[in-house]
Amino acid sequence: MLVSLNPYDYDQPFPDVSLALDEPNGLLAVGGCLSPRRLVNAYRQGIFPWFGEDEPILWWSPNPRLVLFPENLHVSRSLRKTLKKAEFNYSVDRCFEQVIEACAEPRDYALGTWISPEIKQAYCHLHTLGLAHSFEAWQEGCLVGGLYGLSIGQVFFGESMFHRASNASKAAFSYAVGQLQQWGFRLIDCQVYTDHLTSLGAEEIPRSTFIELLDSLCGLPPAVNAWHVGRVVG
Numbered sequence: 001m002l003v004s005l006n007p008y009d010y011d012q013p014f015p016d017v018s019l020a021l022d023e024p025n026g027l028l029a030v031g032g033c034l035s036p037r038r039l040v041n042a043y044r045q046g047i048f049p050w051f052g053e054d055e056p057i058l059w060w061s062p063n064p065r066l067v068l069f070p071e072n073l074h075v076s077r078s079l080r081k082t083l084k085k086a087e088f089n090y091s092v093d094r095c096f097e098q099v100i101e102a103c104a105e106p107r108d109y110a111l112g113t114w115i116s117p118e119i120k121q122a123y124c125h126l127h128t129l130g131l132a133h134s135f136e137a138w139q140e141g142c143l144v145g146g147l148y149g150l151s152i153g154q155v156f157f158g159e160s161m162f163h164r165a166s167n168a169s170k171a172a173f174s175y176a177v178g179q180l181q182q183w184g185f186r187l188i189d190c191q192v193y194t195d196h197l198t199s200l201g202a203e204e205i206p207r208s209t210f211i212e213l214l215d216s217l218c219g220l221p222p223a224v225n226a227w228h229v230g231r232v233v234g
Helices: 036-044 077-085 096-103 117-128 168-182 207-217
Strands: 003-005 027-031 058-060 065-068 089-092 132-139 142-152 155-163 187-191 203-205 231-233
Touching (some): 036 117, 036 142, 065 207, 089 168, 096 132, 096 142, 096 155, 117 132, 142 168, 155 168, 187 207, 203 207
Antiparallel strands (some): 065 203, 089 132, 089 231, 132 142, 142 155
16 A cells, blocks of 8 residues: 655655555655655655646656666767767756756657646755756757756755757767766666666666665765756866
8 A cells, every 4th residue: 555645744754665566666655745754864865756737746666776886888870979079068957947847848758748837846946056057959959858856965866857959968968977977976867767778887776786886875975066056068
């Protein structure tokens, strides 16, 4: 039976992730709220919210977990050519709200979007608190790709990405991984399996291993003061 969370008790503990359902994979709890305190508490325990329109807040901790160790980033020959051509410029935290809005746009392969106004508001609030961040790719002054997620300790929890030009999301992701590695991040959470992310070097690991990594890495600071709002690079 799923645990029902109290929306007014921000400190209410989550159930142990080992109690998550096998089908649907990882469903752990229902209800609660999207306050910064509850969200950070969730991510530190390997839990994230994901729910559709007209659904209550659903909390997940799938097994296995898709992750990327930054040193294992795979850059394909075609992507390497794109990066070598310098088709894009990149920035960090230049337009977080625009990135999450773009990620929420309908996709050809999906009905609706899980990035509801409630999600947007919650993660924009996390951004103002210095907890959520975005990476952007630009082409001729236009935002054409990017991604956003949470930063806790030496872990970056990726949430969503988008593209409006060929290879823009892959280029933005490649740039983000390079920056995160340079800044001392040791793990990128990709949540669940996708062909797109595995082609970039992501791999599935047991949930128990993922939780052990979070326990050791979330309390550590990145090697440098990573985030410089609005930074633009070539």
